[in-house]
Amino acid sequence: xxxxxxxxxxxxxxxxxxxxxxxxxxxxxxxxxxxxxxxxxxxxxxxxxxxxxxxxxxxxxxxxxxxxxxxxxxxxxxxxxxxxxxxxxxxxxxxxxxxxxxxxxxxxxxxxxxxxxxxxxxxxxxxxxxxxxxxxxxxxxxxxxxxxxxxxxxxxxxxxxxxxxxxxxxxxxxxxxxxxxxxxxxxxxxxxxxxxxxxxxxxxxxxxxxxxxxxxxxxxxxxxxxxxxxxxxxxxxxxxxxxxxxxxxxxxxxxxxxxxxxxxxxxxxxxxxxxxxxxxxxxxxxxxxxxxxxxxxxxxxxxxxxxxxxxxxxxxxxxxxxxxxxxxxxxxxxxxxxxxxxxxxxxxxxxxxxxxxxxxxxxxxxxxxxxxxxxxxxxxxxxxxxxxxxxxxxxxxxxxxxxxxxxxxxxxxxxxxxxxxxxxxxxxxxxxxxxxxxxxxxxxxxxxxxxxxxxxxxxxxxxxxxxxxxxxxxxxxxxxxxxxxxxxxxxxxxxxxxxxxxxxxxxxxxxxxxxxxxxxxxxxxxxxxxxxxxxxxxxxxxxxxxxxxxxxxxxxxxxxxxxxxxxxxxxxxxxxxxxxxxxxxxxxxxxxxxxxxxx
Amino acid sequence: xxxxxxxxxxxxxxxxxxxxxxxxxxxxxxxxxxxxxxxxxxxxxxxxxxxxxxxxxxxxxxxxxxxxxxxxxxxxxxxxxxxxxxxxxxxxxxxxxxxxxxxxxxxxxxxxxxxxxxxxxxxxxxxxxxxxxxxxxxxxxxxxxxxxxxxxxxxxxxxxxxxxxxxxxxxxxxxxxxxxxxxxxxxxxxxxxxxxxxxxxxxxxxxxxxxxxxxxxxxxxxxxxxxxxxxxxxxxxxxxxxxxxxxxxxxxxxxxxxxxxxxxxxxxxxxxxxxxxxxxxxxxxxxxxxxxxxxxxxxxxxxxxxxxxxxxxxxxxxxxxxxxxxxxxxxxxxxxxxxxxxxxxxxxxxxxxxxxxxxxxxxxxxx
Numbered sequence: 033x034x035x036x037x038x039x040x041x042x043x044x045x046x047x048x049x050x051x052x053x054x055x056x057x058x059x060x061x062x063x064x065x066x067x068x069x070x071x072x073x074x075x076x077x078x079x080x081x082x083x084x085x086x087x088x089x090x091x092x093x094x095x096x097x098x099x100x101x102x103x104x105x106x107x108x109x110x111x112x113x114x115x116x117x118x119x120x121x122x123x124x125x126x127x128x129x130x131x132x133x134x135x136x137x138x139x140x141x142x143x144x145x146x147x148x149x150x151x152x153x154x155x156x157x158x159x160x161x162x163x164x165x166x167x168x169x170x171x172x173x174x175x176x177x178x179x180x181x182x183x184x185x186x187x188x189x190x191x192x193x194x195x196x197x198x199x200x201x202x203x204x205x206x207x208x209x210x211x212x213x214x215x216x217x218x219x220x221x222x223x224x225x226x227x228x229x230x231x232x233x234x235x236x237x238x239x240x241x242x243x244x245x246x247x248x249x250x251x252x253x254x255x256x257x258x259x260x261x262x263x264x265x266x267x268x269x270x271x272x273x274x275x276x277x278x279x280x281x282x283x284x285x286x287x288x289x290x291x292x293x294x295x296x297x298x299x300x301x302x303x304x305x306x307x308x309x310x311x312x313x314x315x316x317x318x319x320x321x322x323x324x325x326x327x328x329x330x331x332x333x334x335x336x337x338x339x340x341x342x343x344x345x346x347x348x349x350x351x352x353x354x355x356x357x358x359x360x361x362x363x364x365x366x367x368x369x370x371x372x373x374x375x376x377x378x379x380x381x382x383x384x385x386x387x388x389x390x391x392x393x394x395x396x397x398x399x400x401x402x403x404x405x406x407x408x409x410x411x412x413x414x415x416x417x418x419x420x421x422x423x424x425x426x427x428x429x430x431x432x433x434x435x436x437x438x439x440x441x442x443x444x445x446x447x448x449x450x451x452x453x454x455x456x457x458x459x460x461x462x463x464x465x466x467x468x469x470x471x472x473x474x475x476x477x478x479x480x481x482x483x484x485x486x487x488x489x490x491x492x493x494x495x496x497x498x499x500x501x502x503x504x505x506x507x508x509x510x511x512x513x514x515x516x517x518x519x520x521x522x523x524x525x526x527x528x529x530x531x532x533x534x535x536x537x538x539x540x541x542x543x544x545x546x547x548x549x550x551x552x553x554x555x556x557x558x559x560x561x562x563x564x565x566x567x568x569x570x571x572x573x574x575x576x577x578x579x580x581x582x583x584x585x586x587x588x589x590x591x592x593x594x595x596x597x598x599x600x601x602x603x604x605x606x607x608x609x610x611x612x613x614x615x616x617x618x619x620x621x622x623x624x625x626x627x628x629x630x631x
Numbered sequence: 632x633x634x635x636x637x638x639x640x641x642x643x644x645x646x647x648x649x650x651x652x653x654x655x656x657x658x659x660x661x662x663x664x665x666x667x668x669x670x671x672x673x674x675x676x677x678x679x680x681x682x683x684x685x686x687x688x689x690x691x692x693x694x695x696x697x698x699x700x701x702x703x704x705x706x707x708x709x710x711x712x713x714x715x716x717x718x719x720x721x722x723x724x725x726x727x728x729x730x731x732x733x734x735x736x737x738x739x740x741x742x743x744x745x746x747x748x749x750x751x752x753x754x755x756x757x758x759x760x761x762x763x764x765x766x767x768x769x770x771x772x773x774x775x776x777x778x779x780x781x782x783x784x785x786x787x788x789x790x791x792x793x794x795x796x797x798x799x800x801x802x803x804x805x806x807x808x809x810x811x812x813x814x815x816x817x818x819x820x821x822x823x824x825x826x827x828x829x830x831x832x833x834x835x836x837x838x839x840x841x842x843x844x845x846x847x848x849x850x851x852x853x854x855x856x857x858x859x860x861x862x863x864x865x866x867x868x869x870x871x872x873x874x875x876x877x878x879x880x881x882x883x884x885x886x887x888x889x890x891x892x893x894x895x896x897x898x899x900x901x902x903x904x905x906x907x908x909x910x911x912x913x914x915x916x917x918x919x920x921x922x923x924x925x926x927x928x929x930x931x932x933x934x935x936x937x938x939x940x941x942x943x944x945x946x947x948x949x950x951x952x953x954x955x956x957x958x959x960x961x962x963x964x965x966x967x968x969x970x971x972x973x974x975x976x977x978x979x980x981x982x983x984x985x986x987x988x989x990x991x992x993x994x995x996x997x998x
Contacts, residue, residue, distance in 0.1 A: 556836060558984070581840020584985040586816040586861045588935060590639060590876045591890040593928055594897065594916065600931070600986060604993045 035287040036216045040108045040245070041161075042126055044153060045135035046143040046502065050165040054135055054197040054206070055109060059276070061203050062095040062107070092128070092231075092243055092289045094273040099211050100204075107210065108289035110230075126152060127319075128230045128245035128289060131159040131214030133206060134187075138164045138172035138194070141180050141473065143502035144443045150185055161209045162192040168199055180470045217247075219286030224315040225249035225257070227284075227292075227308040234350050238270070240296040244308060245289050247319065252283040256311040257294060260318045264301035265311055266294035299353050327359045327375025328436070328507065329382055329486055330419040332400040332529060333389070334371030336609055336620070340395050341370045347393035348372060351385060358385055363420065367529045367613045368398055373420055376402075379486065398611055400529045401626040404482045407434040407510050422528040424517040427568060433533075434510040435481050439464070442476040442493070444501040449474050451496045459484035460535065479508065483533070518543055518572075520550070520626070521564040525614050532626045543573035549625040554618055556580040561616055635680045635893060637875040640671060640704075641886030642690040643904050646726045650759045650829075651787075653821035655888030655902045656691040666908040667886070668700045672707045674885040685717040685872035689744075694722040698730055705738035717742055717871040719783075724766040729773050736777035742870075743774055744783045744814070750804040751797055754790050758818075759825070764804055771808050781868055783812035788842040789834040790818050791826075798842050802849050811868035815846050815861050840983070847979075860935045860982050877932045879925075879944070888915075895920045923996055926951055931989050934968070934977040941974035958995030962988055 045051035095107040110128050126132065132153040136142050153160055162181050164174045174194050181189040193205035219226075231243035244251075251257070255268045272280040273290040284290045296302055307318040335344045348360050359375035376382040382402060389395050406418045409431045418424050440461070444452050453463070453476065461478040469475055480489075485505060493501050518539055520530035530550075534542050543565030550563045554577055561577040588596055610617040644659040644667075645652075657663075686708065696704070708718075719742040720735055735743075749755055750764040767784075774782055784805045788798045805813065820826050820833050833839075847857055855863040859877060862870060875882055883891045887907040890899045898917040906912050920928070926946055933940035942952050955975070962968050967981030967988060981988060 558987075578837055580984075581836050582843060582983040583987055584860055584935075584983060585819070587819075588860075588876075588932065589873060590882050590884060590892065591641075591888070591899075593876075593892070593932065594890065594899065594918070597924070597928060597931060600927075600989050600993060603986065604990045604997070607990065607994065 035219065035221075037103060037105045038108070038217050038287040039105060039131065039210050039214045040110065040129045040217060040287070040289055041131040041133060041210055041214055042110045042129045042153075042158075043133045043135060044146060044149045044160075045165075046137070046140070046146045049135050049137040049140065049143075049146070050197045051111075051135050054133075054163070054165065054195070054203070055111065057197050057200050057203045058095065058109065058207065059093065060200075061207070062097045092274060092291075093276045094279075094289065095275075097207050097211075100208060101211075105211055106288075107207070110289065126156045126158060128228055129156075129158060130217060131161060131210060133210065134160050134162045134181075135165050135197075136162065136177055136181065138167045138174045138177055139169050140500075141177050141470075142184060142443070144441050144475075144504040145502060147184065147441070147443075148504045148506075150187075159214050160187055161206070161213055162187060162189040163206055163209075164192050164194050165197050167194045168196040168201065176470060176472070180473075184469055184475075217287030219246065219248045221248070221250055221286040223248040223286075224313045225251055225255075225308065225310045226315040226317070226319060227251060228319050229259075229302065229304055229306045229308060232302050232304060232353055234299070234353050235293070238293045238295070240299065240302045240353065241291050241293045242296075242302055242308070243289075243291050244284070246284050246286050248286050248315065249310070250283055250285040251292065251308070257292075257308050258311045258314060259301060259303070259306050259308060260314075261303055261306040262301050264296070264298070266296055266301075268292055268294050299349055302353070304356050327357070327405075328378055328482060329376045329402045329404060330373055331376075331382060331402040332363060332365060332368065332371050332420065333360075333374050333386065334365065334368040334398045334400075334529075334611075336396040336398055336611060338369045343393065344372065344389070344395050344397075347389050347395060348374070350393075351388060355385070357381065365400075365422070365529050367527045368400075368611060371398075375419070379490065396609055398529075398620050398623055400623050401532060402486050403533065404436050404486060406515070406533060409434070418533075421517055421531040421533045424531075424533060427516070432512050433515045435483055435513045435515060437479050437508050437511045438482050438485065438505040439508045440476075440478045440480050440485070440503060440505045442478070442501055442503045443469065443473055444476060444497055445473055448497040448501060449476065452476060452493065452501060455489075455492055455496055456480060459487075459489055480505075481511075481513065481535075482507070516567050518546075519566050520546060521562070521566060521571075522550075522554075522616050522618070523561050523614055524564075527613055527618075529623055530626060539567060540572050543567075546626050547573045547575040550622055551575045551577050553622045553625055554616070557617060559615075635678070635881045635883050636682075636684040637872060637880055637882040638675075638678065638680075638683055638686045639872075639882060639884040639886075639889055640675075640686070640688045640693075640708075641884065641889040642688060642693040642696060643667065643887045644695045645690065645692045646695050646723070647759070647761065648825070650757075650825035651818055651821070653824050653827075654691060655904075657904060659695045661697065663904065663908070664696060664700055667904065668696070668704050670908050670910070671704060671885055675707050675711055678711070678883060678885075680883075681712075683712050683715060685875060686712070686715050686719070687872040688720045690721055692723045692726065692746075693720050694727045694731060698728075698734060701731055701734055705735065705740070709738045715739060719744055719870070719872055721746070722770065723762065724770045725760070725762040727770045727773070732770070732773045732779070733777050736779055741779060742781040742783070743779055744785065744812075744870075745770065747784045747801070747805055748787045749790060749793070749797070750801045754793055754797065757791055758787070767805075768808065781811050782808075783814060783870065784808070784810050785814045785816065787816050787818055788846065789839045791831055791834070793834075793842075795838070795842055795845055799845060799849060802846065806850075806853055811865055812870060813850060813855065813863040815843075815863070817843065843983075856937075857979075858937050860985065874936075877936050879929045879932055892920075895925065922946070922951075926955075927989065927993060927996070930955070930992060931985075934975070934985055934988065935982070937976075937979075937982075939974045939976045944974070954995050955992060958992045959988070962991060 043051045092110045097105050097107055099105055164177055167174050178189045181187055193202050195202040226248040227244040227246045229242045229244055233241050235241050253268050258265050270293040271284050309315045335341055352358050357377050360372040363373040364370055386399055403421055408418050409415050410429050411431045456478045459480050461480040465477040467475040493503055514536040515533050516536050518532050518534050519526045547563045547565050560579045563575045564571045565573040610619050643655045644664050645656050646659055718740045720740050721744045723746050747767050786801055817839050820831055850863045855865050857863050881893045887904050888902040899915050901907055901912055901915045929945050959968050963970055969976050
């Protein structure tokens with residue numbers, strides 16, 4: 033294959049700015065997918081992705097496009113996740129490309145998270161093609177958006193295609209721009225094989241399938257290959273491309289993007305970011321892998337049904353295969369039994385992993401409230417790392433505690449600036465800067481404890497700004513804070529899974545909110561249950577769940593049997609999702625109650 | 632088809648719609664009611680059973696029908712089944728007349744169920760009932776005059792703003808009428824009612840429990856037998872028709888929204904009154920009841936009664952018995968059920984938590 037007619041690109045966009053819709057239009061236009069097979073947002077193959085309108089896992093598709101110059105080009109579209117939590121995955125897909133299409137909503141303008149991804153693309157030395165989408169909206173203002181792109185990123189955007197992905201307007205302009213501006217791959221087909229593994233999935237019949245970008249050389253069926261970092265050797269059983277259907281081929285060559293199956297059964301042998309080469313003629317320069325990202329948010333995941341512990345371990349292993357950012361290790365809770373402490377890049381990542389376990393692996397879960405990682409300096413001078421509040425040592429042994437801070441970048445329309453500054457102050461934020469983006473918007477920069485962001489920061493930000501503010505954060509370092517552990521007692525027993533680390537000045541207020549919330553969430557049982565929040569041995573808030581007096585429907589005649597039985601079946605199902613702690617039944621939501629911040 | 636001895640007839644009309652009611656009903660419309668009565672008569676004539684033991688006309692409000700409509704309906708029933716042990720009709724004091732009463736008596740109706748709900752004008756207004764306790768007394772007198780002496784009165788508790796004292800007064804007022812039977816219902820807020828739409832909050836479970844216990848105390852002291860969760864009787868005037876539900880007998884329901892159960896099949900008529908009159912899309916739900924369904928339903932209904940549910944009635948297999956016995960070990964220790972060789976029975980305290988008992992059994996069948 034002639035590399036000068038290959039283009040490898042990603043699409044970068046903020047959630048809802050139309051990335052998946054643009055991908056759909058491109059697939060249609062290049063007849064990669066027949067109109068009748070078109071399923072809305074075809075690249076998003078996880079159910080979860082289509083439902084949430086976000087892209088989580090990478091997907092790589094080969095397209096054929098007959099350009100205006102009369103030549104036929106092979107394009108590889110590599111999808112990227114749009115959310116801030118998935119930065120790691122974005123960098124994976126970007127490393128497999130030479131260019132990126134930056135989709136910006138003509139009405140909303142550029143957003144904080146997009147900015148982060150654009151900088152990533154620039155770091156990867158990618159050619160960036162700005163595209164203004166949704167120009168047919170009444171509120172569209174392409175000129176203002178073009179100026180903002182030029183002001184904030186310093187990217188030439190005056191000739192950006194003005195499109196409507198939804199209505200298929202000017203989609204060809206995007207493809208033409210890709211062909212003109214994105215450099216062709218410059219690999220050498222005659223050099224030893226060098227292929228980047230940018231994703232992998234587990235197939236129960238064929239083992240682990242690696243998604244790869246061939247940088248140099250070629251790979252064909254029967255080749256003996258070596259995963260350089262893991263040292264694993266295998267023989268290629270199948271290889272091919274996706275259109276997005278899987279298409280088998282005999283060979284993949286430099287510049288191409290495709291997949292390879294080599295009967296790999298051990299999850300440990302294939303690592304995303306690794307380089308594949310030939311056993312007999314290996315490359316001497318493996319590709320630069322990916323930077324391992326540190327987990328920012330931790331929570332405990334426990335199977336509601338304790339017998340599912342091993343299933344949960346298998347599920348986490350499998351998810352880990354193409355989600356290297358997921359970290360987990362076994363832990364035990366007095367209240368919840370055996371489970372795992374899991375580390376995530378952020379809250380959305382945590383949500384997605386939980387939902388995938390429950391949906392794809394059908395393991396009902398109890399998740400504890402997320403926690404950040406604290407550095408606890410003991411009086412003896414040593415430092416321990418605490419990612420689970422119940423493991424915080426007794427206060428007498430603690431010298432000081434440091435918590436992670438992030439730099440928060442918020443882009444917001446002028447009219448909400450005041451309200452958002454208020455929010456940041458309430459969240460213990462430290463003001464750093466206020467930058468003018470254009471006539472309508474400002475960029476706010478704050479330093480905020482990550483723990484405050486883990487609480488309801490994002491939801492509050494969205495509700496205060498009616499959805500207009502966008503937000504991104506990056507870790508900057510550890511800062512000493514006045515932190516204490518707050519325990520929650522149900523029926524006078526400490527429930528370790530409900531303990532939280534809070535700022536001393538906020539403990540009283542938060543304790544009150546938590547006990548009230550628990551009172552609301554825990555159904556009445558046959559005895560009265562005191563709910564208490566305490567610091568050390570001192571109770572700082574209390575609320576009582578009264579005993580249930582009766583639980584029977586007054587009326588039940590012939591016509592009521594069906595409905596009544598369904599009602600009871602529902603109650604039974606509900607109980608499955610409850611955890612028995614001591615003699616109290618606690619619904620799953622209660623373990624998240626410590627997050628509630630209603631003021 | 633097995634012989635069915637219990638018939639329910641649903642009259643889907645009311646003079647006006649009460650704020651809490653979610654039964655199948657609509658405002659009384661004479662022409663539509665004509666058609667419904669016509670269809671009911673066809674259905675009655677189609678029932679296989681040539682003799683039945685109980686018949687219950689409920690609603691909606693059967694007494695909302697016109698004299699002529701009531702006559703057509705009762706005539707057909709009396710023709711089809713000349714002897715019915717217990718023939719009950721639900722009435723609302725608001726739309727009852729002496730003529731209607733004597734007509735019911737003439738055709739053989741021998742039991743009435745009257746909606747009283749409360750005796751305070753204040754509370755009746757809140758729940759949008761348009762009658763007074765004076766009306767109740769008047770209609771009761773007519774019934775006795777016409778020879779219908781078996782009368783059950785419905786009262787409600789847990790009404791918005793209702794105090795325990797008010798509820799006690801209502802009970803004492805009704806007791807002055809010397810009823811043979813009383814049914815006491817806690818208000819439940821259903822989504823498809825005016826209360827549901829207004830997002831009226833149900834009263835606190837604590838207060839509801841106190842009212843219920845107060846009712847049990849008051850009525851037991853007055854000589855009534857508390858024979859089912861919500862039912863009380865003096866001199867053994869049990870509702871035979873309702874007992875058939877609790878004992879899981881077969882029954883056939885006629886009219887829109889009415890349910891029937893014959894052996895292992897249960898079906899429910901369409902709730903759409905027009906579809907019903909046109910005989911279109913008549914069956915809304917038709918279920919084959921599994922062995923599990925039947926066991927659970929027999930217990931769900933049977934344990935409502937202050938009577939033994941025999942193992943024999945539940946199932947002949949010992950497996951089921953073992954499962955139920957094992958599931959209820961703790962429940963028995965709590966004093967909620969009594970298990971013995973003959974069968975099982977809920978205790979007074981157990982009947983307060985019947986839902987928990989049934990859910991416990993359901994969980995055991997899941998394992």
